[in-house]
Amino acid sequence: MHKIRINMLSNADKVRGQGVGSAYLEQVALVKNELSDYFDVVINDSKPADIIHCHTILPQYLMKMKRNKGINVAYVHFLPDTLDGSIQLPHSALTVFKKYITHFYNTADYLIVVNPIFIKDLVRFGIDEHKIKYIPNFVSKETFYKQEKEHIQQTRSQYHIDENAFVVLGVGQVQTRKGVKDFIEVAKKLPDITFVWAGGFSFGKITDGYEELKEIYENPPHNVHFIGIVPRKSMNDIYNMADILFMPSYNELFPMSILEAINSQKPLLLRNLELYQDILFQKYLVADDNEGFIKNILKLKNDPQFYSQYQNYSYEISQYYSKEHVKEMWKEFYLDIAKKKNL
Numbered sequence: 458m459h460k461i462r463i464n465m466l467s468n469a470d471k472v473r474g475q476g477v478g479s480a481y482l483e484q485v486a487l488v489k490n491e492l493s494d495y496f497d498v499v500i501n502d503s504k505p506a507d508i509i510h511c512h513t514i515l516p517q518y519l520m521k522m523k524r525n526k527g528i529n530v531a532y533v534h535f536l537p538d539t540l541d542g543s544i545q546l547p548h549s550a551l552t553v554f555k556k557y558i559t560h561f562y563n564t565a566d567y568l569i570v571v572n573p574i575f576i577k578d579l580v581r582f583g584i585d586e587h588k589i590k591y592i593p594n595f596v597s598k599e600t601f602y603k604q605e606k607e608h609i610q611q612t613r614s615q616y617h618i619d620e621n622a623f624v625v626l627g628v629g630q631v632q633t634r635k636g637v638k639d640f641i642e643v644a645k646k647l648p649d650i651t652f653v654w655a656g657g658f659s660f661g662k663i664t665d666g667y668e669e670l671k672e673i674y675e676n677p678p679h680n681v682h683f684i685g686i687v688p689r690k691s692m693n694d695i696y697n698m699a700d701i702l703f704m705p706s707y708n709e710l711f712p713m714s715i716l717e718a719i720n721s722q723k724p725l726l727l728r729n730l731e732l733y734q735d736i737l738f739q740k741y742l743v744a745d746d747n748e749g750f751i752k753n754i755l756k757l758k759n760d761p762q763f764y765s766q767y768q769n770y771s772y773e774i775s776q777y778y779s780k781e782h783v784k785e786m787w788k789e790f791y792l793d794i795a796k797k798k799n800l
Contacts, residue, residue: 636705724767
Protein backbone atom coordinates (compact mmCIF):
# COMPACT_ATOMS: atom_id res chain seq x y z
CA MET A 458 0.00 0.00 0.00
CA HIS A 459 1.01 3.64 -0.50
CA LYS A 460 2.60 5.00 2.65
CA ILE A 461 1.65 8.50 3.73
CA ARG A 462 4.74 10.68 4.12
CA ILE A 463 4.75 12.75 7.33
CA ASN A 464 7.37 15.43 7.91
CA MET A 465 7.68 16.14 11.66
CA LEU A 466 8.93 19.69 12.23
CA SER A 467 10.35 20.51 15.63
CA ASN A 468 13.17 22.01 17.61
CA ALA A 469 11.49 21.07 20.90
CA ASP A 470 14.28 18.72 21.93
CA LYS A 471 16.84 21.54 21.62
CA VAL A 472 15.69 23.17 24.87
CA ARG A 473 16.42 20.92 27.83
CA GLY A 474 14.01 20.37 30.68
CA GLN A 475 10.66 21.19 29.06
CA GLY A 476 7.70 18.89 28.57
CA VAL A 477 7.13 19.85 24.93
CA GLY A 478 10.37 18.10 24.01
CA SER A 479 9.34 14.96 25.88
CA ALA A 480 5.94 14.88 24.19
CA TYR A 481 7.55 15.35 20.78
CA LEU A 482 10.00 12.48 21.25
CA GLU A 483 7.27 10.11 22.43
CA GLN A 484 4.84 10.96 19.62
CA VAL A 485 7.41 10.71 16.84
CA ALA A 486 8.76 7.40 18.15
CA LEU A 487 5.23 6.03 18.40
CA VAL A 488 4.26 6.83 14.79
CA LYS A 489 7.66 6.00 13.33
CA ASN A 490 8.13 2.68 15.10
CA GLU A 491 4.62 1.39 15.71
CA LEU A 492 2.79 2.58 12.58
CA SER A 493 5.50 2.13 9.95
CA ASP A 494 3.18 0.01 7.78
CA TYR A 495 1.07 3.10 7.16
CA PHE A 496 3.38 6.10 7.48
CA ASP A 497 6.83 7.10 6.32
CA VAL A 498 8.07 9.52 8.99
CA VAL A 499 10.86 12.04 8.33
CA ILE A 500 12.11 14.77 10.64
CA ASN A 501 12.80 18.38 9.63
CA ASP A 502 13.07 17.30 6.01
CA SER A 503 13.22 19.74 3.11
CA LYS A 504 11.42 17.54 0.57
CA PRO A 505 7.63 17.64 -0.05
CA ALA A 506 5.44 15.55 2.23
CA ASP A 507 1.79 14.52 2.33
CA ILE A 508 1.47 15.85 5.87
CA ILE A 509 3.53 18.48 7.66
CA HIS A 510 3.19 18.12 11.42
CA CYS A 511 4.55 21.10 13.38
CA HIS A 512 5.49 20.41 16.99
CA THR A 513 6.81 23.90 17.64
CA ILE A 514 5.85 27.33 16.33
CA LEU A 515 9.03 28.61 14.70
CA PRO A 516 8.55 31.19 11.89
CA GLN A 517 10.29 28.91 9.38
CA TYR A 518 7.66 26.24 10.08
CA LEU A 519 4.92 28.80 9.49
CA MET A 520 6.49 29.54 6.08
CA LYS A 521 6.65 25.81 5.29
CA MET A 522 2.94 25.45 6.06
CA LYS A 523 2.08 28.43 3.86
CA ARG A 524 3.99 26.85 0.93
CA ASN A 525 2.84 23.30 1.54
CA LYS A 526 0.41 21.75 -0.96
CA GLY A 527 -0.39 18.87 1.37
CA ILE A 528 -1.96 18.87 4.83
CA ASN A 529 -0.73 21.02 7.72
CA VAL A 530 -1.06 19.80 11.31
CA ALA A 531 0.08 21.73 14.38
CA TYR A 532 0.38 20.61 17.99
CA VAL A 533 -1.07 22.94 20.62
CA HIS A 534 1.38 22.61 23.52
CA PHE A 535 0.39 25.95 24.97
CA LEU A 536 -2.24 28.62 24.60
CA PRO A 537 -1.49 32.32 24.27
CA ASP A 538 -2.73 32.79 27.86
CA THR A 539 -0.28 30.24 29.28
CA LEU A 540 2.59 32.56 28.39
CA ASP A 541 1.54 34.70 31.35
CA GLY A 542 3.61 33.50 34.30
CA SER A 543 6.04 31.63 32.04
CA ILE A 544 8.16 34.25 30.32
CA GLN A 545 8.81 37.88 31.10
CA LEU A 546 8.57 40.16 28.08
CA PRO A 547 7.49 43.78 27.62
CA HIS A 548 3.70 43.98 27.35
CA SER A 549 3.83 45.07 23.71
CA ALA A 550 6.15 42.19 22.78
CA LEU A 551 3.96 39.68 24.62
CA THR A 552 0.88 40.97 22.81
CA VAL A 553 2.58 40.56 19.42
CA PHE A 554 3.78 37.06 20.35
CA LYS A 555 0.24 36.02 21.34
CA LYS A 556 -1.09 37.27 17.99
CA TYR A 557 1.64 35.33 16.18
CA ILE A 558 0.68 32.12 18.00
CA THR A 559 -2.97 32.58 17.03
CA HIS A 560 -1.95 33.21 13.41
CA PHE A 561 0.24 30.09 13.42
CA TYR A 562 -2.64 27.95 14.70
CA ASN A 563 -5.05 29.45 12.17
CA THR A 564 -2.63 28.63 9.33
CA ALA A 565 -2.75 24.91 10.13
CA ASP A 566 -5.48 22.73 8.64
CA TYR A 567 -5.78 20.74 11.85
CA LEU A 568 -4.79 21.35 15.46
CA ILE A 569 -4.04 18.67 18.04
CA VAL A 570 -4.82 19.43 21.68
CA VAL A 571 -3.63 17.21 24.51
CA ASN A 572 -6.52 18.21 26.76
CA PRO A 573 -10.13 18.60 25.51
CA ILE A 574 -10.81 21.47 27.91
CA PHE A 575 -8.71 23.78 25.73
CA ILE A 576 -10.88 23.44 22.63
CA LYS A 577 -13.18 26.20 23.83
CA ASP A 578 -10.18 28.43 24.64
CA LEU A 579 -8.89 28.07 21.09
CA VAL A 580 -12.33 28.90 19.73
CA ARG A 581 -12.26 32.03 21.91
CA PHE A 582 -9.07 33.05 20.08
CA GLY A 583 -10.91 32.83 16.77
CA ILE A 584 -10.01 29.27 15.69
CA ASP A 585 -12.51 27.00 13.94
CA GLU A 586 -13.61 24.23 16.32
CA HIS A 587 -14.01 21.73 13.46
CA LYS A 588 -10.27 21.67 12.82
CA ILE A 589 -9.37 20.80 16.44
CA LYS A 590 -8.75 17.18 17.45
CA TYR A 591 -8.05 15.81 20.93
CA ILE A 592 -5.28 13.20 21.18
CA PRO A 593 -3.63 12.87 24.60
CA ASN A 594 0.04 12.60 25.41
CA PHE A 595 1.43 9.28 26.55
CA VAL A 596 4.72 7.90 27.82
CA SER A 597 6.37 4.58 27.11
CA LYS A 598 6.18 1.96 29.83
CA GLU A 599 9.56 0.73 28.61
CA THR A 600 11.08 4.09 29.59
CA PHE A 601 9.04 4.89 32.70
CA TYR A 602 8.24 2.05 35.08
CA LYS A 603 8.34 0.99 38.72
CA GLN A 604 11.84 0.10 39.96
CA GLU A 605 13.11 -2.26 42.63
CA LYS A 606 13.91 -0.89 46.10
CA GLU A 607 17.65 -1.47 45.72
CA HIS A 608 17.82 0.75 42.63
CA ILE A 609 15.77 3.43 44.38
CA GLN A 610 18.20 3.49 47.30
CA GLN A 611 21.12 3.89 44.92
CA THR A 612 19.47 6.96 43.39
CA ARG A 613 18.76 8.45 46.81
CA SER A 614 22.37 7.93 47.77
CA GLN A 615 23.48 9.66 44.57
CA TYR A 616 21.45 12.75 45.53
CA HIS A 617 22.39 12.59 49.23
CA ILE A 618 18.86 11.80 50.35
CA ASP A 619 18.27 9.60 53.38
CA GLU A 620 16.97 6.15 52.48
CA ASN A 621 14.15 6.45 55.03
CA ALA A 622 13.07 9.98 54.08
CA PHE A 623 9.58 10.71 52.83
CA VAL A 624 10.27 12.47 49.53
CA VAL A 625 7.94 14.96 47.85
CA LEU A 626 8.86 15.62 44.21
CA GLY A 627 8.12 18.62 42.02
CA VAL A 628 9.01 18.58 38.32
CA GLY A 629 9.15 21.34 35.74
CA GLN A 630 10.79 24.57 34.75
CA VAL A 631 11.52 26.92 37.63
CA GLN A 632 8.99 29.63 36.82
CA THR A 633 6.14 31.45 38.55
CA ARG A 634 3.22 29.56 37.00
CA LYS A 635 4.67 26.22 38.12
CA GLY A 636 3.99 27.18 41.74
CA VAL A 637 7.62 26.93 42.84
CA LYS A 638 7.15 29.55 45.56
CA ASP A 639 4.24 27.57 47.00
CA PHE A 640 6.35 24.41 46.84
CA ILE A 641 8.95 26.17 48.99
CA GLU A 642 6.42 27.56 51.47
CA VAL A 643 4.90 24.09 51.95
CA ALA A 644 8.39 22.65 52.50
CA LYS A 645 9.11 25.26 55.18
CA LYS A 646 6.01 24.10 57.10
CA LEU A 647 7.12 20.44 56.89
CA PRO A 648 10.79 20.52 57.94
CA ASP A 649 10.91 16.75 58.61
CA ILE A 650 9.92 15.90 55.03
CA THR A 651 12.33 16.05 52.08
CA PHE A 652 11.34 18.10 49.04
CA VAL A 653 13.05 17.69 45.65
CA TRP A 654 12.54 19.86 42.56
CA ALA A 655 13.78 18.53 39.22
CA GLY A 656 14.04 21.30 36.64
CA GLY A 657 15.77 24.58 35.99
CA PHE A 658 15.63 27.82 34.05
CA SER A 659 15.19 26.48 30.53
CA PHE A 660 14.56 29.99 29.19
CA GLY A 661 17.13 31.79 31.30
CA LYS A 662 16.58 35.39 32.36
CA ILE A 663 13.33 35.86 30.44
CA THR A 664 11.73 33.33 32.83
CA ASP A 665 8.90 35.04 34.71
CA GLY A 666 10.08 35.95 38.23
CA TYR A 667 13.66 35.02 37.38
CA GLU A 668 15.51 37.12 39.98
CA GLU A 669 13.36 36.05 42.93
CA LEU A 670 13.28 32.40 41.85
CA LYS A 671 17.04 32.35 41.24
CA GLU A 672 17.59 33.50 44.83
CA ILE A 673 15.33 30.71 46.12
CA TYR A 674 17.01 28.19 43.83
CA GLU A 675 20.47 29.06 45.11
CA ASN A 676 19.49 29.37 48.78
CA PRO A 677 16.70 26.85 49.47
CA PRO A 678 15.48 25.72 52.90
CA HIS A 679 17.51 22.88 54.45
CA ASN A 680 14.93 20.23 53.45
CA VAL A 681 14.66 21.30 49.78
CA HIS A 682 16.92 19.97 47.03
CA PHE A 683 16.96 21.70 43.64
CA ILE A 684 18.65 19.09 41.44
CA GLY A 685 18.52 21.07 38.19
CA ILE A 686 17.58 19.86 34.73
CA VAL A 687 17.80 16.07 34.66
CA PRO A 688 18.35 14.25 31.33
CA ARG A 689 15.13 12.54 30.32
CA LYS A 690 16.80 9.13 30.30
CA SER A 691 17.46 9.57 34.04
CA MET A 692 14.04 10.90 35.05
CA ASN A 693 12.60 7.45 35.77
CA ASP A 694 15.13 7.19 38.59
CA ILE A 695 13.91 10.51 39.99
CA TYR A 696 10.22 9.52 39.97
CA ASN A 697 11.01 6.22 41.65
CA MET A 698 13.17 7.93 44.27
CA ALA A 699 10.16 10.01 45.35
CA ASP A 700 7.10 9.01 47.37
CA ILE A 701 4.64 11.44 45.75
CA LEU A 702 4.47 13.88 42.85
CA PHE A 703 3.39 17.34 44.03
CA MET A 704 2.52 19.80 41.23
CA PRO A 705 1.25 23.16 42.56
CA SER A 706 1.10 24.69 39.04
CA TYR A 707 -1.37 27.48 38.36
CA ASN A 708 -1.62 26.79 34.62
CA GLU A 709 -0.91 23.71 32.52
CA LEU A 710 -2.12 21.84 29.43
CA PHE A 711 -1.23 18.25 30.32
CA PRO A 712 2.12 17.89 32.11
CA MET A 713 4.23 15.01 30.81
CA SER A 714 5.60 14.68 34.34
CA ILE A 715 2.20 13.41 35.52
CA LEU A 716 2.15 10.66 32.90
CA GLU A 717 5.75 9.76 33.69
CA ALA A 718 5.16 9.61 37.45
CA ILE A 719 2.04 7.46 37.32
CA ASN A 720 3.96 4.75 35.45
CA SER A 721 5.94 4.29 38.67
CA GLN A 722 2.65 4.40 40.63
CA LYS A 723 3.28 7.59 42.55
CA PRO A 724 0.28 9.32 44.16
CA LEU A 725 -0.54 12.70 42.62
CA LEU A 726 -1.12 15.89 44.58
CA LEU A 727 -2.23 18.74 42.32
CA ARG A 728 -3.71 22.20 42.54
CA ASN A 729 -7.47 22.15 42.09
CA LEU A 730 -7.60 23.07 38.40
CA GLU A 731 -10.50 22.30 36.07
CA LEU A 732 -8.13 21.03 33.39
CA TYR A 733 -7.30 17.88 35.37
CA GLN A 734 -10.86 16.74 36.00
CA ASP A 735 -11.64 15.03 32.69
CA ILE A 736 -8.17 13.69 31.95
CA LEU A 737 -7.27 12.20 35.35
CA PHE A 738 -10.73 10.84 36.25
CA GLN A 739 -10.75 12.25 39.82
CA LYS A 740 -8.04 9.74 40.80
CA TYR A 741 -5.69 12.25 42.41
CA LEU A 742 -5.49 14.50 45.46
CA VAL A 743 -6.26 18.21 45.12
CA ALA A 744 -6.01 21.35 47.21
CA ASP A 745 -6.72 25.04 46.68
CA ASP A 746 -4.00 26.41 48.94
CA ASN A 747 -0.83 25.55 50.85
CA GLU A 748 -2.76 24.53 53.95
CA GLY A 749 -4.58 21.91 51.89
CA PHE A 750 -1.34 20.71 50.30
CA ILE A 751 0.24 20.27 53.74
CA LYS A 752 -2.76 18.32 55.03
CA ASN A 753 -2.67 15.91 52.07
CA ILE A 754 1.09 15.37 52.25
CA LEU A 755 0.88 14.50 55.95
CA LYS A 756 -2.00 12.07 55.34
CA LEU A 757 -0.07 10.33 52.58
CA LYS A 758 2.98 10.10 54.85
CA ASN A 759 1.16 8.86 57.93
CA ASP A 760 -1.67 6.69 56.56
CA PRO A 761 -0.37 3.63 54.63
CA GLN A 762 -3.85 2.57 53.51
CA PHE A 763 -4.59 6.05 52.16
CA TYR A 764 -1.21 6.08 50.39
CA SER A 765 -1.85 2.67 48.82
CA GLN A 766 -5.25 3.81 47.54
CA TYR A 767 -3.72 6.70 45.61
CA GLN A 768 -0.90 4.50 44.34
CA ASN A 769 -3.56 2.26 42.82
CA TYR A 770 -5.36 5.26 41.36
CA SER A 771 -2.18 6.33 39.57
CA TYR A 772 -1.82 2.84 38.15
CA GLU A 773 -5.39 2.99 36.83
CA ILE A 774 -4.74 6.33 35.10
CA SER A 775 -1.59 4.92 33.49
CA GLN A 776 -3.58 2.08 31.95
CA TYR A 777 -5.79 4.53 30.07
CA TYR A 778 -2.84 6.47 28.64
CA SER A 779 -1.22 3.39 27.20
CA LYS A 780 0.79 3.24 24.00
CA GLU A 781 -1.79 0.97 22.36
CA HIS A 782 -4.71 3.31 23.01
CA VAL A 783 -2.96 6.48 21.82
CA LYS A 784 -1.41 4.69 18.83
CA GLU A 785 -4.86 3.84 17.47
CA MET A 786 -5.95 7.46 17.87
CA TRP A 787 -2.97 8.70 15.80
CA LYS A 788 -3.50 6.03 13.15
CA GLU A 789 -7.18 6.92 12.76
CA PHE A 790 -6.44 10.67 12.66
CA TYR A 791 -3.70 10.58 10.01
CA LEU A 792 -5.55 8.10 7.79
CA ASP A 793 -8.77 10.10 8.04
CA ILE A 794 -7.24 13.47 7.05
CA ALA A 795 -5.29 11.80 4.22
CA LYS A 796 -8.50 10.22 2.90
CA LYS A 797 -10.28 13.60 2.91
CA LYS A 798 -7.42 15.01 0.81
CA ASN A 799 -7.43 11.94 -1.50
CA LEU A 800 -3.79 11.15 -0.68
